[in-house]
Amino acid sequence: MTRWSSIVLFLVVIAATVLWFVFSSLTMDQRRSSEALNIEYFSTPESLSIEAVKARPDENWHVLNGSRGSFGYTDDHYWLTFNISDVDYDRVLYMAYPLLDSIHIHWFSNDGLIEYNLGDKQPFFQRPILISDFAIPVPANQTGEVFIEVVTSSSMRVPVSLMSEADFFDAKLQRRLVEGLYFGVLFCMTVYNLFGFIASREPEFGIYSLYTIFFGGLMLSLDGLGFRYLWPNWLYLQDKGIPIFGSLTLLTAALFAYQLLRLKNYRQTLARGLFIMAGLALVSLAVGAFSSYKVGIHALLALAVPGCLYLLIIGVYLWKKGLIYARMFTIAWGALLLSVMVNSLGYLGIIDSMFIQRHAIMLGSGLEILLLSWVLAVRYNEQRRERLIAQQRYNEELETRVEERTFELEITLRELQEANNELEQRNLEDPLTGLHNRRYFTQQIEREYRRSRRNQRPMCLLMIDIDKFKAVNDTYGHGVGDDILQAVSTELRKQARRPTDAVCRYGGEEFAFILAETDLQNGLVFAERLVKHIRQCVFSTRDGEHSITISAGVAAIDNTRDHSVHDLFTAADSALYKAKREGRDQVVTTSIEE
Structure with missing residues (x-):
């Protein structure tokens, strides 16, 4: 038996063993799920x-x-x-x-x-x-x-x-044995080719190690094992893992095929096609990272099958050219292409089989990774000496290009994040007083309302208005009015002593105070203390010292009745205007109408 036949027989035995374990796990799940x-x-x-x-x-x-x-x-x-x-x-x-x-x-x-x-x-x-x-x-x-x-x-x-x-x-244990065998093969191939890269400096080994890592990440995402063992609290990666790792897998597959097969020595057009495939993989990566999962996975599926088919066509072309390792390259990508196509049909709901979802791509990719590792060894033994210098130069150029793109992407992402953070802060902050603005108030009162309903705790809202503020503007000018607004805002902010308390400028000289887990009685006590505190304050303005008073309306939800945020706001606002009508510088409470 020739060396090539022995290797093929060994791989077939491994694939048959994996298939037996998978079939055993599957039939056990079916037998034990018979209710x-x-x-x-x-x-x-x-x-x-x-x-x-x-x-x-x-x-x-x-x-x-x-x-x-x-x-x-x-x-x-x-x-x-x-x-x-x-x-x-x-x-x-x-x-x-x-x-x-x-x-x-x-x-x-x-x-x-x-x-x-x-x-x-x-x-x-x-x-x-x-x-x-x-x-x-x-x-x-x-x-x-x-x-x-x-x-x-x-x-x-x-x-x-x-x-x-x-x-x-027991059934989960059987499945873990299958998955352990599969990921053990991936880990061994990653380490093996990484050592090959360290020893030989051949870029094919390094790229192939990355390929197996990204493919492992893809399979961990598909099977939920990554969320369980590696990133249980990273919801972003759980949501984007399949499009991101799938795109990175196709990207490294294109780079690996270009480096391994030396297409530029045979047909330049096919080599350009690999770079187009890598570019499309980068586009798919960007789509998967920044768009919804649905868009990202469709972009990935649209590229996966044509990409594998293109690599298969390259393998057939070089097989006909007489390359010894092109035969196993073709078989490897044929196995993966078949599993990707079947898995895509399962995702699209055209065929219904959890065996396909869980194990078809596992079998195809496992066989493909083993065969490609063998292709790497054959190619290295035959061409290591004559290709070493050219491969090193290309590897340095490729690494520099990737580092530059990564650096530019990091800068762009950092700048975008900083701009988004600044914009978000400005959108939720009143520029004059530094308090939260009306937009934040609308969002926060909804959040606190839902939390109070969920926890069955009361919630209180204070609507506050500066008394006779129009007269201040008319008499002393808007500059003095702005000084008073800022000073009152500072005093109100000091009273928000709990992390859940929120004070917002609702508009003009009107403010809102959201008190979580506070009933009407405690809200009244708080409001009276607040009105008294402002009454005793003397505010420094550009026109000298001034004293002002405020009026407050208080309403609360105790979650024993089916009330809404609108009911709470309407009640507090009505109480405020009643306080102003009845003489100002006071607190009025009101109950929410049934």
Whole structure:
């Protein structure tokens, strides 16, 4: 048996071993997920309340064939419902797809309504069961009806299964063995080629190490393992990981093929095509980094299949030219192209198979990485001496170009970030008083309102107005009026002693004070102390010292009634104007109308 045949046989044995482990894991998942759920579903372009979903007529629900819903790319909200039967052992409700943005589970159990909010838009450690997919515990003897709302910018795939807790963790262990074997191969190839680069200074080895690193990052993002082990609190990378790592993979693949195959010595047109592919990969990288996930993943998929096909065409061309390592290069990219095409069809919902989603690209890429490592070794043994000087020069030029582009991009990003921070600060700050402006007030009162509703805590709003301020402007001029506004703002800011207190200039001589977790009585005490404090102040202005008074209206929400932010603001504003009508320099409270 020749050396080439021995290597091919060895790789085939490895691929067959991986396939056996994958098939074993897959069949185990299927066998242990045999509990029938009778899932029904419907989709809607907008979010619905759980009451509206429960009231939806039966004819508007569709029966889901099996338990693996696959609907392609869509912006719709998908609702699923099924019943959980009564058993005497603990179970796990499992959704074996890690790229779902938002999963809201409503479980009407024996003990009442239980809700879970899951998804890769939330920090990893908030999950009830810390796995790369999504799962919730189902204790023994618990029954009830489950409603699940799913929204995602990725492919809408909702594989739902219910299995015993023991079988679930056993199946996860089997899958981890497969993934460990795969990522172990990637790690070994990365280290092997990195050592080859250090020993030989051949740029192909260095680029190929980067390629395997980026491909590993892509697979970690696809399988949710990166979010679990490497970046559990980095939501940006979890959202952008697939487009970013996928684009970097195509970029390094183009550079690797150009450096390995020496296309400029055979056909310059094909070499230019590789640079075009690298440029398109950079465009895809920028799109993936700065646009939405949906746009980024479509840009990546639009480039991935043609890119792999182009590399396959180059391999066939050089195979016909008689290059010994072009044969294995062609087989390697053929395997990857097939897995990428099948995986893309799975993402688009054309074919529905979690085996494809989880393992097809893993098998294809694993075989491709092994074969390309062998191609590198053959090429190095045959051409190392005669190509060394030219490769070193090209590597230096390429590194300089990449460093310059990276440096320019870092400067541009830094300048853009500084400009954005300054603009955001200016947009939320009143230029005269330095207080938060009306825009900030509108945003903050909504945030505090939602927080108070969520925590079932009271919330208080003070509307404040400087008494007879128009007379000050008319008598002493607007300059003195500005001095008084600034001085009053300073005193108000001093009273905002809690981190949650917010004082804003609402407009003109009118101010707003947002007091979180404060009821009406405490808000009244605070407002009276504030009015008294301003009454006792003497303000220095360009026209000498002046004293002024303020009026305040106070309203509060105790969250025992269904009131809105508008109700709170209207009540506080009405109280303010009542205080001004009744003589100013006083505090008036009011209750919110039913």
